[in-house]
Amino acid sequence: MLDEFMLLGMMPAAVVNGLMFGAIYALVALGLTLIYGVLHIINFAHGALLMLAMYAAFYLFRHFGIDPYFAIVFVVPASFVLGYALYRWGIGKLAHGKDENILLVTLGLAIVIENAAIFFFTADQQTITLSYSYDTVDLGFVFLSLPKVISFFASLFICLLLWLLISKTDLGRAIRAVAKERQGARLVGIDVEHIFAATYGIGIACLGAAGCLLLPSFYVDPFTGNIFVLVAFTIVVLGGMGSIVGALVGGFIIGVTESVGGLILGESLGQIGISLIFILILVLRPTGLFGAKS
Amino acid sequence: MLEITGLSKSFGGLAAVSNVGLTVEEGKIISLIGPNGAGKTTLFAMVAGFLKPDSGTVMFEDQNITGMKPHRICELGMVRTFQVTQPFAKLTTLENIMVGAYCRTSNRELAEANARRIAKQVGMKASLDQAADSLTVAGRKRLELARALATQPRLLLLDEVMAGLNPIEIDEIVDVIKKIRDTGVTVFLIEHVMKAVMNLSDYAYVLNDGVRIADGTPTEIANNPDVIEAYLGHGAAERMRVEGSANA
Amino acid sequence: MKSLKSRNGLLCLAGLVLALLIPQIIDNNFYIDVLTLVLFSAFLGQSWNILGGYAGQFSFGGVVFFGTGAYASSILFRSFGIDPWIGIFGAIAAGAAMGAFIGFISFRYGLKGSYFALITLAFAEFFRIIANSVEFTGGGVGIFIDYNPSLTQLQFDNPAGYYYLALLMTVISLLIAWWLERSRFGASLVAIRENEEAAEALGVNAFRCKMYAICIAGAMGGAAGTFYTQKFLYLDPPIAYGIGTSVEMLLVTIVGGLGTIFGPLVGAFVLHSINEVARHYLEAPGLSMIVYGLILIGIVGFLPNGLIGLFRRRQKKMAGGDDA
Ligand SMILES: Nc1ncnc2c1ncn2[C@@H]1O[C@H](COP(=O)(O)OP(=O)(O)OP(=O)(O)O)[C@@H](O)[C@H]1O
Numbered sequence A: 001m002l003d004e005f006m007l008l009g010m011m012p013a014a015v016v017n018g019l020m021f022g023a024i025y026a027l028v029a030l031g032l033t034l035i036y037g038v039l040h041i042i043n044f045a046h047g048a049l050l051m052l053a054m055y056a057a058f059y060l061f062r063h064f065g066i067d068p069y070f071a072i073v074f075v076v077p078a079s080f081v082l083g084y085a086l087y088r089w090g091i092g093k094l095a096h097g098k099d100e101n102i103l104l105v106t107l108g109l110a111i112v113i114e115n116a117a118i119f120f121f122t123a124d125q126q127t128i129t130l131s132y133s134y135d136t137v138d139l140g141f142v143f144l145s146l147p148k149v150i151s152f153f154a155s156l157f158i159c160l161l162l163w164l165l166i167s168k169t170d171l172g173r174a175i176r177a178v179a180k181e182r183q184g185a186r187l188v189g190i191d192v193e194h195i196f197a198a199t200y201g202i203g204i205a206c207l208g209a210a211g212c213l214l215l216p217s218f219y220v221d222p223f224t225g226n227i228f229v230l231v232a233f234t235i236v237v238l239g240g241m242g243s244i245v246g247a248l249v250g251g252f253i254i255g256v257t258e259s260v261g262g263l264i265l266g267e268s269l270g271q272i273g274i275s276l277i278f279i280l281i282l283v284l285r286p287t288g289l290f291g292a293k294s
Numbered sequence B: 001m002l003e004i005t006g007l008s009k010s011f012g013g014l015a016a017v018s019n020v021g022l023t024v025e026e027g028k029i030i031s032l033i034g035p036n037g038a039g040k041t042t043l044f045a046m047v048a049g050f051l052k053p054d055s056g057t058v059m060f061e062d063q064n065i066t067g068m069k070p071h072r073i074c075e076l077g078m079v080r081t082f083q084v085t086q087p088f089a090k091l092t093t094l095e096n097i098m099v100g101a102y103c104r105t106s107n108r109e110l111a112e113a114n115a116r117r118i119a120k121q122v123g124m125k126a127s128l129d130q131a132a133d134s135l136t137v138a139g140r141k142r143l144e145l146a147r148a149l150a151t152q153p154r155l156l157l158l159d160e161v162m163a164g165l166n167p168i169e170i171d172e173i174v175d176v177i178k179k180i181r182d183t184g185v186t187v188f189l190i191e192h193v194m195k196a197v198m199n200l201s202d203y204a205y206v207l208n209d210g211v212r213i214a215d216g217t218p219t220e221i222a223n224n225p226d227v228i229e230a231y232l233g234h235g236a237a238e239r240m241r242v243e244g245s246a247n248a
Numbered sequence C: 001m002k003s004l005k006s007r008n009g010l011l012c013l014a015g016l017v018l019a020l021l022i023p024q025i026i027d028n029n030f031y032i033d034v035l036t037l038v039l040f041s042a043f044l045g046q047s048w049n050i051l052g053g054y055a056g057q058f059s060f061g062g063v064v065f066f067g068t069g070a071y072a073s074s075i076l077f078r079s080f081g082i083d084p085w086i087g088i089f090g091a092i093a094a095g096a097a098m099g100a101f102i103g104f105i106s107f108r109y110g111l112k113g114s115y116f117a118l119i120t121l122a123f124a125e126f127f128r129i130i131a132n133s134v135e136f137t138g139g140g141v142g143i144f145i146d147y148n149p150s151l152t153q154l155q156f157d158n159p160a161g162y163y164y165l166a167l168l169m170t171v172i173s174l175l176i177a178w179w180l181e182r183s184r185f186g187a188s189l190v191a192i193r194e195n196e197e198a199a200e201a202l203g204v205n206a207f208r209c210k211m212y213a214i215c216i217a218g219a220m221g222g223a224a225g226t227f228y229t230q231k232f233l234y235l236d237p238p239i240a241y242g243i244g245t246s247v248e249m250l251l252v253t254i255v256g257g258l259g260t261i262f263g264p265l266v267g268a269f270v271l272h273s274i275n276e277v278a279r280h281y282l283e284a285p286g287l288s289m290i291v292y293g294l295i296l297i298g299i300v301g302f303l304p305n306g307l308i309g310l311f312r313r314r315q316k317k318m319a320g321g322d323d324a
């Protein structure tokens, strides 16, 4: 009885914590879903590139004392350039346009990045401590750590920026045109290869931001990205491949599922919710919550 | 042999095929014609089990095969070809045809012998060891035909096997189809090449906007005002009459 | 043509004789051990190859069969006292059953391409978490296996014993692939890989063929699981269901040559050689994996038919030259 009461009492806190994390999940998934929506490829290197962004933020802090939240200013553009180049002169050329090949090339990329990280950064877990790391925000029924709250709002803000980019700018219009009708876009003079690479770049830039936002409240090691791979895929499939709104909603759902699942089932079994949701969605509703019916 | 009644299918709001009925008699060559987007391929896909009809029934040799899986229908003796050719790209012509031949035997030697015989029948003997993705358009169309034939069907559904061929190639394939009919295989074909329709078919059905608008012998069809009406916008009526009389 | 065929047969025979003699020729336990691992990888790779290479269904969770088999025979021995030489058949059955389960769920609902790859990954993760959380798998602590060298335990007091067991398994896997290349079933799988719709039009029951393929892959993976536990004497959830083994399975196959009889063997030999060389001369963690990743990218980009394809092309050229 007592246990159940305690569970119930901790539930609101678990939900709010889940939402906090969910926003960052959403950001990670946003990059993945954008890339899928436009290029129709599944970027298996997503986790590894996120890990790379976290290391970037980590070393910027360690060597130059740059606050991770401020580091976004450097990491995001760098991520964009990296993503653009990776696609334009790597993935796009090597995969010969075949679905499975892209999966394999990005898997190869993930292996290379992960092990290069072991080589250069060692396999040790790294964390950072900021002057305000232990500050909290009191919501009345729950104390939240300040970095988490900042990350939450920053994630939402970046999602909003991305939405503006896609819906209001010329680049965004071109991206949407290519997503809808490749051949048509080519005919009206859009440089499709450039748009593909730019989309991949934007997707990776999302990871750059997510990496910076994660670092204050999460450890980084060469395998950190793996934790997020299945999570991000689940969100994308749940929300509907290619759907931006879906990624946001999916991120929150998965964030809450994970933290509530962890509360009820315990740390290790709690993780099962994600793979279960992933399997069920793929089987029962592969278009996801917000995906277009094909 | 094949009896279709009240067959309908819509995609979203669009009725691709509505309430179509028709019969294919054994031993004949029957044509299905109609302007682009009339619903011909959709009809074939439903008959061969690739699409589930919204309503209606398909009877093959007095057996209700509505909603049956394509491979079952193939085993029963009806096989379709694809308008957009679907070769097993990385396999050779021989291996492609053997997949069809395996429908009737699990013995490799037998399947290979059958495949070689059929390749000869459709005039593909020279390209047996060529990879399917290196074949010309005409070669691919022939391969579609050969693979289907290798399953030893009693009813063969051919979806525009002459599209994209030059006049000589068309004459060749018309010849091949006639010979197939002469071996006792019933042929039901979709075709835009009117000369071939006139020349080949014993009977024809006309589809327009998913509706069956006419049927009859090729000459009757060519003079049917509804058919001419349906084709007029597409500028085919004139061609049809001219070609028809040229063949008469 | 005929002479080429019989020459290939002779080559295979010579290879087998050489493989049988190796423990006599090479009196070095380290090399025997490495070769054993090569054979083991080749066997696991062949399990992946049947589903991924021949039937064209790429999985990212091939390890799930291996893990299931490994747990099956270990638990059969620990809880029921069934010796592993019988337990391995339990492992084979468990692997095949897992194949049937995953196959039914995935193929029933028409999952293909990347979706199939991802759902297998999710299943592996799912079972890893389960194995980590329940009692009878030993949970996160894992299972320690007693070492009592004897044939009934499939344990040996010298490396040559394991080598011969791995060789036997590999030869069986090669025979399975050889049978695939000559049978109707194999032709159906390849047709499904190339174009599933066209295959169905020609009378191929795609669902059933894919189910058989995943069950065979599962059975082989299960057998590999028993071999692993009896050799390494320890099993825990990351070993049983970790993505590393899944990647290794597809890696050796793709590097060697997808959908070919000897692809996994060639790939396993090359990759393990690279690994050993890297370990000996470079002594840097992760470095050989970096090379693996680059090789994978390179093969996909430039040698879609793998190393075997390279060899084949030359052979074809030679055959063409003979005709002219
Ligand atoms: N899978 C589908 N989803 C949505 N609409 C479809 C689908 N298949 C066909 N259609 C539509 O149904 C209608 C009939 O198409 P169908 O391919 O059957 O015509 P057709 O008579 O074979 O034409 P053609 O002579 O050009 O081959 C067309 O308007 C087409 O756009």
Ligand SMILES: [Mg+2]
Pocket (backbone or CB within 6 Å): B040, B041, B042, B083
């Ligand atoms: Mg059509």
